[in-house]
Amino acid sequence: MVTIIPVLGALDPLALVRALPGNVSQGMIWGIMSIGVYLTFKILNFADLTVDGTMATGGAVAVMLILAGYHPVVAVIMACIAGMVAGFITGILHTVFGIPDILAGILTQIALYSVNLNITGGKANQAVSVDQFDLIVSLRYITSTIVVTAILTALIIAILYWFFGTEMGFTIRATGCNPNMSRAQGINTSVAKVIALIFSNGLVGLAGGLLAQYQGNCDVNMGRGAIVIGLASVIIGEVLGEAIFGNRLNFCGRLLFVVFGSIIYYIVISFVVWLGLPSIDMKLFSAIVVAIFLAVPYLKGKTKNSYRRAAKGGVR
Amino acid sequence: MLELRDVHKTFNIGTINEKKALNGVDLKLEEGDFVTVIGGNGAGKSTVLNAIAGVWPIDNGTILIDGENVTGLPEHKRASFLGRVFQDPMTGTTATMEIQENLALAARRGQRRGLKWGITKREKMQFHELLAKLDLGLEDRMTSKVGLLSGGQRQAITLLMATLKRPRILLLDEHTAALDPKTAAKVLALSDQIIEENHLTAMMVTHNMRDAIVHGNRLIMMNEGKIILDIRGEEKKKITVEDLLRKFEEISGEEFANDKALLG
Numbered sequence: 001m002v003t004i005i006p007v008l009g010a011l012d013p014l015a016l017v018r019a020l021p022g023n024v025s026q027g028m029i030w031g032i033m034s035i036g037v038y039l040t041f042k043i044l045n046f047a048d049l050t051v052d053g054t055m056a057t058g059g060a061v062a063v064m065l066i067l068a069g070y071h072p073v074v075a076v077i078m079a080c081i082a083g084m085v086a087g088f089i090t091g092i093l094h095t096v097f098g099i100p101d102i103l104a105g106i107l108t109q110i111a112l113y114s115v116n117l118n119i120t121g122g123k124a125n126q127a128v129s130v131d132q133f134d135l136i137v138s139l140r141y142i143t144s145t146i147v148v149t150a151i152l153t154a155l156i157i158a159i160l161y162w163f164f165g166t167e168m169g170f171t172i173r174a175t176g177c178n179p180n181m182s183r184a185q186g187i188n189t190s191v192a193k194v195i196a197l198i199f200s201n202g203l204v205g206l207a208g209g210l211l212a213q214y215q216g217n218c219d220v221n222m223g224r225g226a227i228v229i230g231l232a233s234v235i236i237g238e239v240l241g242e243a244i245f246g247n248r249l250n251f252c253g254r255l256l257f258v259v260f261g262s263i264i265y266y267i268v269i270s271f272v273v274w275l276g277l278p279s280i281d282m283k284l285f286s287a288i289v290v291a292i293f294l295a296v297p298y299l300k301g302k303t304k305n306s307y308r309r310a311a312k313g314g315v316r
Numbered sequence: 317m318l319e320l321r322d323v324h325k326t327f328n329i330g331t332i333n334e335k336k337a338l339n340g341v342d343l344k345l346e347e348g349d350f351v352t353v354i355g356g357n358g359a360g361k362s363t364v365l366n367a368i369a370g371v372w373p374i375d376n377g378t379i380l381i382d383g384e385n386v387t388g389l390p391e392h393k394r395a396s397f398l399g400r401v402f403q404d405p406m407t408g409t410t411a412t413m414e415i416q417e418n419l420a421l422a423a424r425r426g427q428r429r430g431l432k433w434g435i436t437k438r439e440k441m442q443f444h445e446l447l448a449k450l451d452l453g454l455e456d457r458m459t460s461k462v463g464l465l466s467g468g469q470r471q472a473i474t475l476l477m478a479t480l481k482r483p484r485i486l487l488l489d490e491h492t493a494a495l496d497p498k499t500a501a502k503v504l505a506l507s508d509q510i511i512e513e514n515h516l517t518a519m520m521v522t523h524n525m526r527d528a529i530v531h532g533n534r535l536i537m538m539n540e541g542k543i544i545l546d547i548r549g550e551e552k553k554k555i556t557v558e559d560l561l562r563k564f565e566e567i568s569g570e571e572f573a574n575d576k577a578l579l580g
Contacts, residue, residue, distance in 0.1 A: 167429035170413075174421055177412045184369070184408070185477070186395030186425040 011274060019270045021142045027263030028149040029137070029210045030229055034237075034262045035156060035255055036203030037230030042238075043164075044176040044196040049105035050090045051204045051230060053112030054083045055223030058208020060119040063128045063218040072136045076209040083205015084198045086112060091194030116220050125219040128212065135213040145214060152210075156203065157255045163199075164251060172196045225283050228290050229265060235293040237261025265289075317517055318345040318485050323367055323377035325541075337363040338374070339541030345485070345519070350511055352528035353521045354560070355538035361521040362403075364538070365487045368519075370394040381484055396426025399478030399516075401471065401491040401507075408474030411463030415454060415473060418462050419443045422477035446476060450506065468499035472506060479510050486511065486518040493523065504531070525557045539568045 033055060040048040058079035065075040086108055093104035120126045130138040137145040163169045174182045175192035182189050204226070212218040241249045241257035249257070272285060303309070325338040338360050345351060353361045367374050370391040379387045381397045402408050409418050420435035420443075440458065447455035450472050454465075462470060471491055478486060488507060492500035508531060511518050522528050528535055535552050537545035537560065544567045547555065565571060 163431075165434055166431045167424060167434050168431060170417065170421055170434035171429050173413055173417075174410045177410045178407070180402075180407055181410055182421075183391045184395055184398075184400045185421050186392050186427075187421075187429070188392045 011276075016271065016274050019274070020267070021146070022139060023266040023270045024263055025137070025139070025142045025145040025149065025214070027266035028146060028153060028259060029207055029214055030266065031233060031259030031262035032149070032153060032156060032210065033204045033207035033226060034230045034233035034258045035153075035160070036200040036207070037227065038234050038255065038258045039160075039196055039200040039203070041231065041234060042176075043173055044193060044200075046094075046101045046176070046193065046197070047105070048087075048090060048197060048200060049102060049227055050086055050108045050112075050197070050201055051105075052223040052226045053109035053116070054086045054201045054204040055208040055211070055226040056116045056218070056220055057082050057086055057112050057119070057223075058205035058210075059212030059218035059222050060116045060126070060208075060220070061205070062209030063126045063212045064119055064121075066128050066133050066135070066213075067126065072134060072213060076136065076206060076213075079209025080202045080206035083208065084202040086205065087197035087199070087201025088194060090201070091197040094197075095190035095193055113220065120218065120220065124221070125217050127217040129216060130213075137210050137214045138216065139214055149210065153259055157252055160199075160255060161252050168192075168195065225286060228283075228286050229262070232265050232286065232290045232293065233262035234258050235261070235290065236264050239293065239296075240264070317347050317349070317382065318368065319343070319378075319380040320364070320368070321378040321380070323364075323379065324375045325363060325367060325372075326375055337541055338367060341367075341377070341541070341543060343536070343543060343546075345517055348515055348517055349534050350516075350518045350532035351520070351534045351536060352532045353519060353536050353538060354523070354525055354528045359538040360541040361538055362489050363541070365400075365489050365519060365521060368394075368485070369398055369400060369487060397484040399481075399483030399486045401474045401478050401486075401488045403490040403493050405467035405470040405474070405494055408477065409462045409470050412461060414459045415447070415462055415465075416440055416443050416458040418473060419446075419477060419480060422480045425481045446480070450476065466499075468495050468503060471495065471499075471503050475503070475507060475510060479514060479516065482514060482516070484517065486516050488518065488520040490521050490523060492527075507531075525560055529555055529557070529560070537564060539564070539570075544568060 033051065037048070037051060040046045061082040062072070062075040062079040065078055066072055070078075089111075090104050090108045093099045093107060094101055099107065117124070128135070130140050137148055139145070164173060171182065171187045171192045172195060174185070174187060175189045176196070179189045182192070208218075208223065211222065215222075237257035237260055238254070240260065241253060245253060268289070269282065269286070273279065273282075277285060320341050320343040323338050323341040327333070327335045327337055335358075341360070341364060343364075353364065355361050366372070368379060370386070370389055370393075374387065377387070378385060381394075386394050386397070400408070410421070413421070416435060416439075420439055423439060443458060444455050447458065452469055452472060454469065454473070462473065465473070475491075491507070492503050495503060504527065507520070510516070518532070520532065529552070533552065534546070534548035535555070536543050545563055
């Protein structure tokens with residue numbers, strides 16, 4: 001601690017404050033993707049690794065369409081649809097061909113790498129300038145980006161809240177929790193899984209379309225590690241939401257906290273960069289953060305329920 | 317009603333774990349039959365129920381429900397004919413959903429599920445009434461997650477779910493085996509009541525011979541994937557556990573090796 005303080009003294013706190021709006025806007029775009037991850041990881045209980053590919057697909061589709069003269073809004077909608085197609089493919093690989101969930105996602109993800117390069121005409125990245133096009137989000141206009149993504153997020157949460165209250169939404173929730181019971185109640189669990197994957201990857205594709213506009217280019221690697229960021233957001237949001245609201249946290253609240261989780265993630269990232277963490281170590285850092293967050297609930301459970309404790313004379 | 321014709325099923329064919337689970341099962345249920353199914357471990361009791369429910373396809377034979385051949389239908393499609401309660405209380409309900417949401421899922425068994433609300437106001441009122449009849453105080457906890465309930469409560473809800481939409485056949489697969497004796501008796505009484513009130517056709521697997529004799533109007537005994545005894549009416553009423561054991565030894569040429577069945 002003593003050695004850190006002089007180091008901190010040499011840092012410029014204002015730089016951190018100045019970075020805040022950028023962290024928020026970036027976090028909100030990734031927040032939309034994280035809602036997608038929430039749908040599969042939390043509701044469907046399906047670790048979907050497609051998203052790393054889907055994020056880049058969304059970006060590639062959006063940028064190429066904008067360059068071809070389509071309106072950026074149309075481009076984002078198409079990015080969303082492209083994501084849905086990717087989710088559909090993972091779903092078919094899993095349900096029709098019986099490939100385990102993680103592997104099905106990885107296969108689609110790898111295939112998308114080639115697909116994405118084909119979309120961008122073989123180039124690893126394609127620029128789209130906010131000076132030439134009327135982009136809906138951009139890091140040059142952070143306030144409007146935050147407003148646009150906030151409206152979009154509210155809309156998405158509203159739609160999902162409605163959807164998961166419908167009969168079809170019920171089938172997805174039931175399938176994720178108890179597939180045996182679901183089938184006994186006449187639910188086609190394969191269909192439910194595919195629908196959830198379509199929804200999830202649609203959101204990821206949409207976020208990819210936004211992110212590409214935001215950063216002014218699409219990159220074939222822009223989705224690398226997206227699943228980790230998504231999981232981080234989901235878990236940070238959950239821990240935080242439950243700490244504040246406990247059991248009263250409803251579905252809308254949970255989705256909202258996923259977005260907060262994503263924003264916090266980017267603030268933390270910006271903080272460690274500010275502290276001087278080299279950017280090449282970023283992914284290592286992210287993975288460690290997620291590993292810790294995933295491990296904490298498990299280890300906490302173990303302290304209450306451990307062999308060592310039992311050996312010491314039980315829980316009395 | 318329900319008819320099984322020469323149903324065969326072998327698990328893990330061609331491996332060292334190969335197991336002939338059903339070895340030519342013939343069974344015909346009349347409307348309103350309440351059949352109890354007994355037999356030793358591995359006799360094929362639960363397997364028969366799973367075959368009817370379509371958990372996996374059978375190897376050979378035919379399954380008819382109400383004259384309709386359902387042999388080729390997958391599990392979720394056969395669900396429209398069937399109400400099921402399982403041995404494990406965790407199996408029959410969705411832990412992360414509310415009590416009323418679970419019931420709403422069951423209320424739509426056999427229907428297309430679209431974009432209408434998953435649960436309606438009218439249903440909530442109906443569920444409140446039904447839950448009050450269980451007398452477990454669950455009617456005041458309709459928005460609680462089912463995961464918070466005890467095994468007995470979950471089995472009671474599963475029973476309600478299985479019969480909410482009148483099933484052609486109710487399949488009870490050792491549904492009280494995982495409960496403590498007092499709760500088991502309660503759930504069993506509730507099953508009797510629901511079956512009687514709705515004039516349901518039912519099959520109940522049990523390892524408790526006394527329960528098998530007391531409940532239902534018909535009793536079948538299984539051994540090595542076959543039905544070896546099928547009694548009903550007066551004959552069933554008069555039979556004792558000792559009689560059943562003797563018959564088992566007579567027919568199968570083995571001793572009935574199942575402590576639970578003897579002691580329970």
